[in-house]
Each structure stands twice: as C-alpha cells, then as structure tokens.
Amino acid sequence: xxxxxxxxxxxxxxxxxxxxxxxxxxxxxxxxxxxxxxxxxxxxxxxxxxxxxxxxxxxxxxxxxxxxxxxxxxxxxxxxxxxxxxxxxxxxxxxxxxxxxxxxxxxxxxxxxxxxxxxxxxxxxxxxxxxxxxxxxxxxxxxxxxxxxxxxxxxxxxxxxxxxxxxxxxxxxxxxxxxxxxxxxxxxxxxxxxxxxxxxxxxxxxxxxxxxxxxxxxxxxxxxxxxxxxxxxxxxxxxxxxxxxxxxxxxxxxxxxxxxxxxxxxxxxxxxxxxxxxxxxxxxxxxxxxxxxxxxxxxxxxxxxxxxxxxxxxxxxxxxxxxxxxxxxxxxxxxxxxxxxxxxxxxxxxxxxxxxxxxxxxxxxxxxxxxxxxxxxxxxxxxxxxxxxxxxxxxxxxxxxxxxxxxxxxxxxxxxxxxxxxxxxxxxxxxxxxxxxxxxxxxxxxxxxxxxxxxx
Amino acid sequence: xxxxxxxxxxxxxxxxxxxxxxxxxxxxxxxxxxxxxxxxxxxxxxxxxxxxxxxxxxxxxxxxxxxxxxxxxxxxxxxxxxxxxxxxxxxxxxxxxxxxxxxxxxxxxxxxxxxxxxxxxxxxxxxxxxxxxxxxxxxxxxxxxxxxxxxxxxxxxxxxxxxxxxxxxxxxxxxxxxxxxxxxxxxxxxxxxxxxxxxxxxxxxxxxxxxxxxxxxxxxxxxxxxxxxxxxxxxxxxxxxxxxxxxxxxxxxxxxxxxxxxxxxxxxxxxxxxxxxxxxxxxxxxxxxxxxxxxxxxxxxxxxxxxxxxxxxxxxxxxxxxxxxxxxxxxxxxxxxxxxxxxxxxxxxxxxxxxxxxxxxxxxxxxxxxxxxxxxxxxxxxxxxxxxxxxxxxxxxxxxxxxxxxxxxxxxxxxxxxxxxxxxxxxxxxxxxxxxxxxxxxxxxxxxxxxxxxxx
Numbered sequence: 001x002x003x004x005x006x007x008x009x010x011x012x013x014x015x016x017x018x019x020x021x022x023x024x025x026x027x028x029x030x031x032x033x034x035x036x037x038x039x040x041x042x043x044x045x046x047x048x049x050x051x052x053x054x055x056x057x058x059x060x061x062x063x064x065x066x067x068x069x070x071x072x073x074x075x076x077x078x079x080x081x082x083x084x085x086x087x088x089x090x091x092x093x094x095x096x097x098x099x100x101x102x103x104x105x106x107x108x109x110x111x112x113x114x115x116x117x118x119x120x121x122x123x124x125x126x127x128x129x130x131x132x133x134x135x136x137x138x139x140x141x142x143x144x145x146x147x148x149x150x151x152x153x154x155x156x157x158x159x160x161x162x163x164x165x166x167x168x169x170x171x172x173x174x175x176x177x178x179x180x181x182x183x184x185x186x187x188x189x190x191x192x193x194x195x196x197x198x199x200x201x202x203x204x205x206x207x208x209x210x211x212x213x214x215x216x217x218x219x220x221x222x223x224x225x226x227x228x229x230x231x232x233x234x235x236x237x238x239x240x241x242x243x244x245x246x247x248x249x250x251x252x253x254x255x256x257x258x259x260x261x262x263x264x265x266x267x268x269x270x271x272x273x274x275x276x277x278x279x280x281x282x283x284x285x286x287x288x289x290x291x292x293x294x295x296x297x298x299x300x301x302x303x304x305x306x307x308x309x310x311x312x313x314x315x316x317x318x319x320x321x322x323x324x325x326x327x328x329x330x331x332x333x334x335x336x337x338x339x340x341x342x343x344x345x346x347x348x349x350x351x352x353x354x355x356x357x358x359x360x361x362x363x364x365x366x367x368x369x370x371x372x373x374x375x376x377x378x379x380x381x382x383x384x385x386x387x388x389x390x391x392x393x394x395x396x397x398x399x400x401x402x403x404x405x406x407x408x409x410x411x412x413x414x415x416x417x418x419x420x421x422x423x424x425x426x427x428x429x430x431x432x433x434x435x436x437x438x439x440x441x442x443x444x445x446x447x448x449x450x451x452x453x454x455x456x
Numbered sequence: 457x458x459x460x461x462x463x464x465x466x467x468x469x470x471x472x473x474x475x476x477x478x479x480x481x482x483x484x485x486x487x488x489x490x491x492x493x494x495x496x497x498x499x500x501x502x503x504x505x506x507x508x509x510x511x512x513x514x515x516x517x518x519x520x521x522x523x524x525x526x527x528x529x530x531x532x533x534x535x536x537x538x539x540x541x542x543x544x545x546x547x548x549x550x551x552x553x554x555x556x557x558x559x560x561x562x563x564x565x566x567x568x569x570x571x572x573x574x575x576x577x578x579x580x581x582x583x584x585x586x587x588x589x590x591x592x593x594x595x596x597x598x599x600x601x602x603x604x605x606x607x608x609x610x611x612x613x614x615x616x617x618x619x620x621x622x623x624x625x626x627x628x629x630x631x632x633x634x635x636x637x638x639x640x641x642x643x644x645x646x647x648x649x650x651x652x653x654x655x656x657x658x659x660x661x662x663x664x665x666x667x668x669x670x671x672x673x674x675x676x677x678x679x680x681x682x683x684x685x686x687x688x689x690x691x692x693x694x695x696x697x698x699x700x701x702x703x704x705x706x707x708x709x710x711x712x713x714x715x716x717x718x719x720x721x722x723x724x725x726x727x728x729x730x731x732x733x734x735x736x737x738x739x740x741x742x743x744x745x746x747x748x749x750x751x752x753x754x755x756x757x758x759x760x761x762x763x764x765x766x767x768x769x770x771x772x773x774x775x776x777x778x779x780x781x782x783x784x785x786x787x788x789x790x791x792x793x794x795x796x797x798x799x800x801x802x803x804x805x806x807x808x809x810x811x812x813x814x815x816x817x818x819x820x821x822x823x824x825x826x827x828x829x830x831x832x833x834x835x836x837x838x839x840x841x842x843x844x845x846x847x848x849x850x851x852x853x854x855x856x857x858x859x860x861x862x863x864x865x866x867x868x869x870x871x872x873x874x875x876x877x878x879x880x881x882x883x884x885x886x887x888x889x890x891x892x893x894x895x896x897x898x899x900x901x902x903x904x905x906x907x908x909x910x911x912x
Binding site: 009 | 461462463465467468533535536537543547565566567569606609610628629632633635636637638832835836837838839840841876878879881882884885888
C-alpha cells in the first residue's frame, strides 16, 4: 500500500491531452435536440451555428468520437490552475470515525471558485478562433459568469452576462468580480430583450431564473453582430470539457492503486457530475468496473429525482432547441429562499439518459439545512469552506461514510468538491442564525408544471 | 535550462521540518522588548507567560537558535494546504512585454485566504499543548481572524476575535466566515474591556484600529481563566513561523536553478515580508548572495518609509510591551478610506532592524489607486484576484519588471502574493467606479504623533 498524501498534486504533464466524450461509448445514445420551429431533430452543426460557435456546435452533436484533442492554447491556460488537486479527506474521516476512504476532487482553487472555468476557457478559445468578438451568457449563483469573464479577459473578448435578478441583488460582490474582469452585468429579466420585457410584463416582481436569463442571452447573441451565446452547463459540449475533472481524478487515484466504489456529484445542469463520472462511466459501459454513481440534488429543485423524462425547452422564453431530459418544466422556478446554484429546471440530456438507462445508479435530494450542516462539519475538519452546491455532494459522502462505519466497510468514496463558498456567506449566516428555511415543492405544484410540458 | 512549469507544486515531503530564525544570524540583534511597567528589558519567557503561551514566549525571545523544529502535529496540518505553489507569472510577463522573469509565492489557496494560517496553526497548537482552552486576538482586514478561527476549530479551542469596528461593519462576510468556524466576533472598541470603554469615551465615533483591538484582546486574555493572547504579525514568533514561505520558495527555485535578484513583499506588521525574505536574508547576512529586498507599504500608513526608528508601544491602549521599531506612533490611525490591511502603526522589530542596518534595501509606498490598477492588470493576466495587501507587492513587481524592459535586463523577480481579494470586492467596486480616494498623511500630522513617542 502506497503512502497516500493529503493532496495529490499532479504536475502539469498530467494535464489531459484529450477530453473524453462518453456518448461515443453509449450503445443507446441520448435523443437528439429538436429545432424549436420545426420540431425536427437537429443533425447538422450549421443549424446551431447562429447561436453557438461552429466548433462547439460540432462537439454538441458528435456522439461517435470518444476522444477529442484539447487545443494547445487551452492546455496553456489550464496550466495556470490544473491539474486540480485530488484530496484525501483524512481529517473528515477521523471526525466521522469511518473506515471508509474519502477522496474529493477540488475544483475551487481558482478565482472563479469552481470547475466552471474548465469549459469557459474552451468556449472562449473557440470563439476567438472563429473571429467572434462578443459573447453573451447567463449566470445564476455567479460562478459561471465569473469563470467566463476571466476567460474573456484572457482572450480579449467582450462579454455581457445576464445575471438572475435575485443573485444580482443578493450577491453584489459576485457582480463586482465579474465587472473587475471587464464584463458587463445585466440583471435578468431586463428590458433589453423582447423576452425579458414579456416576462417582466407577466411577472413584474420576479427574481428571475436561469431559464429566463438563458432566453435573454440567446436573443441578444442572435441579434448582435459577430456575437455568439455560450452556456455553462447542461450541454454536451460542456460535459465534454468537464471530463477533464474525472480524467485527472482517475489518473491520480490510479497512481496510488485506488479505484472508487462510490462516486458522488452534485447535479444542477449536470456539467460537474457528468464531467466527474465520465471516465469511470466508460469502465462501466464497457463492463470492466461497476462503481456506484450518485447524483445529488437540492430538494427545492429535484429534476432527476422527481422530474419527468421528456422533451422540453432549455429556457423559459422558448427560444432554444428542445432536449429530451429530466425536467420539472421550463417555467419551474425554485423557491426564492433556495441558496446557491443547482436551480435549473432540467438536466444534461446525457446525464438524463444514463440515469434513465440505469448506468447512473441513484439520484437523491437533500434539504438545504442538512446540506449546510454537512458543509460546516466539512469546513471545520478540512479547512475549506465549500460552496452550497458542492455541499450537496459532501452531505451524501458523509452519509455513505457513516453507512460504512455502521457496516464496518472500508469502501472508497470519491466526490466532486466543485467550488468554494466565499460569495455565499449570506446563506451561511442565515444557517448559523437558524433563519434558513427549507422549501420543497409539493406534488400538486410539480403536476401543474408537468401538465404544461410540450406534447412530443 | 530546465523547463519551468507555471506552478511549481512541491510534494508534501518538501514541507520544511524546521523554521528559520533570522535573528540568530544577525550580528547586531534587534533591541529587546521593554516591560511597560518597569521600562526594563524583558529577558525571560516567564515575563511574557501571562500574555503568551510559554513556548511562544520562548520563541519570541530566542535570538540564538537558527533552526527550530516544527512539531509533527503542525506539519500534519500544513499538509492540508502546503507546500504553497510558487508560480511563474508567464502571462503577466507577456502582458508587460518584459524580459524579466517574475515568480510569486502564492499563499492564498486556503480558506483563510492568506499566509496568516501558517502562524495561526502553530500558535493554536502550542496553546493546546499547554492546556490553554481559550484564546483572544484582534483582526483588521479579517484574514488573521479567519485563519485563527480555522486553527482553533481544528484543535478545539474557544476563540474571541476583536475585529476593528470599521471592518466589522464594512465586511460582514469576513465576520460570518469567522463565526462559521465557531469563533466569537466582537467589534472593537467595545464596552467589554476597560481600555475599550476608555477609547469609546474619548472617541465615540471611531472606526477603531488594530492597536486598539490588540489592547482589548490582551486585557481580555489576562483577565480570563486559562486564556492567552495571540497576535498575527509584528512579533518575532510570527516571523519565525512565516519563514516557511521563504524556505519553500527558495527550495522550489533551487530545483529549477533559479535565484531571485529582487525580492518584494508587502509590509503591514512585517510577518509576510519577514517570512518571505528570511532564508534569502541568511545568504546576504553570510555574504554569500546579495539579492535586493524591497518592502512595500501603503502611502496611507508608511511606517518604514516615513516613521521613526524608536521604542513604542505595540498597541493603542499601552498595555503591551514596548518594541524598538519603525513606528508612526501608537495613536496613529490610517484614514478610514484606506482599503485592506497593512494598517498597523509599527513594524516587526526584526524587519525594522534589518532595514535600519541596510540589509533590507528599500522601503517604498504606493497610493491605493495605483495599487488597485496593478491588481487588475495582474488579475486579468494571471487569473487570480489578489488581496489589496498583496497588490502592493504586485505594483512594485510590475514597476521593477518595466524597469527591466527599459534597460533590457532579464532579472529574476520574486514577490509574495499573500492572499486573495474575495472579501474586498467593495474596494474593487469603488476603484472600478472611480470613487476610491487616496489619503496620504502630511508631514505635520506625522510630526504630532512623533512628538508623542515615549522618551526612552
């Protein structure tokens, strides 16, 4: 048994040279995107070329190429913060008194504070290469907006970020940091777009939603010269870029003769979960290994655990293509007192398909108060203040480790610590003061949204 | 020439086994501390034992032992976040177009967000070992308070933090994070101490100062059972613990056959600067090398560059020992619009002595607007949002790199990037909006404080 350090910091030669596209190894592929005007499958990258950069549109539709080269310019940027450390949670294990071995892949050691930078850099690079000079996007909790503003500052691209109004108001510092990197931040819904004006007319008091901000960003991109839209989660291209998380984690574990029995990721749009599990899922799809995969959601936005597997729009304003995915309905908006991200109504079509077909073993949801309780146990033991999103995975990892303690099993658990919580102190404060509330949608509410899903 | 990576991440075997005590190699030692009641030199650790833990008091007075073993329990904690990376600023070099090679030792990749954790862990450990159950301290910008709260959570020690009232009000999230790690935060001056009540009576509207918060923390420690006081900068013991910064940086550079021509650190109380330069200063004291050392201060609190080298109290309330140091006077309080830390009236006695004797080559000060300008250039190039404190060193490094460009010299520059600016977004926002002001004390103001220095 090799002596395993606290932090496995691979040297930069270990930065992967290729992303891994899990769809290539799926016998049953995810269903195709549908054109929102014709309701017919989108099969050619050019059909998405008005919204996305062409190379990214190609990646979006490619379900046959297993390994895709990472351009050297992107690897160059990755060198500034990657490989991200894989950490053995010795202190957490000790505090829990568990025989389980807990590892986490920590993606928060960069200024964006999360894994989002992995795809932001890739998307900004392809835009630059295509001669695009402006990008638009949306951001909820603010991690994606920050990541993209950093990537755009690096490549010299103008950026407009539609920020969910609730976050814009509650997280002024997130806005400030995005502005510091030179991007423009607009609270969404705004009166800058047709879809924003329409939503404001219908719901003048709304605190906004990711789905709504996506609609505004897409509309702006389509109507602005030399401009494209980029998205930080849900899409196949994003899951592809995020596969670097899992590839690095797997390599680091292999160097110490380790392989996870249980792999846990928090799931909002599915980019982190999808990226983390991808290379391990390959082993499972090939029948070589059978790790147990757990997706963890907030109880206030449980798309995988309580949604329908159906075609739905990716945005509230219905300007995007439709995807077959687990969805709560494109008009669903999680309770305003839900802290942090993981507030998207749908789920990555690829993650959805893997769950539907039983390769992704389990989806579970937790209330946010129990998630913050786990976050504080973790912070005190490990010395890292986790993001609320990541803390969903922490809660599941702690629960699994305690099960191991009860059963006397020394399973190996790997989870994704996607980011840090430095911009979420308001939520921590309300938890510490005992004023944080849990809001779980009831079945009748979900039924109403379900009844409004497009009939396809 | 070896191929130098962006980030030199040493493995945990490289965590130093000993701290380096630069005073042991100084022919002329810093002047002794004076007992505030007798005004006589303090020579025995026991004389400080009512305020400090005994082992820390020993370290404070020891100016003969060059290398002091780091206890295994402290190295165990260091493993969770050390060795800290040494980063080659390739991107900043490119943006500046300089032939200089720029390196920075990055101490911000931990939740405390700065180098302060290095000494916090050591001090909490020695307290625990002595059976102390409570600690008090002060914090200004909040980095030290956060670091100590993390260390106390790890070792299970109660902590009360007196937080400079201005920061307490302006940085609620810093307070929240300290509370999340289980410590109690009190705005200073408070009515919990005699000295606090006195200061409040004299200046009811004061936003507080570090010197005042120190007085309150010391008074509380002395009057509380089984309680000691700990300090995050200025002291010899802190500089000793922080020598780990310089030792790691030197080791990492040596592995790539590098040695700095210029070494730059920001200076408030001197802990980071002193720690970074210590092992390089050893080479200079021994006549083996002659790197050029630059201390960088804010123009609003220029103790080294404009203060007097004199005996002064370490706190506003005059309850602490006196130290011979560069000081602006113990009642000096920097302008309320000064952002970030580096707001202490004095300077580490050891750093002061090295500067006075010419081993520390230069002290310079910058206005905060030019510091934030440098911070943003750095952030956009390097992808790390720096703390305002660290940005003073960045500004000097950029200036030196531009001098190299003009002269066509490829000097090697090393600076300390002490931390991240995630809790300083208000200051960044005011800089971005153009509302940030520079406040530089005029000579007549400094003369008044100088005239009040103790006559010794």
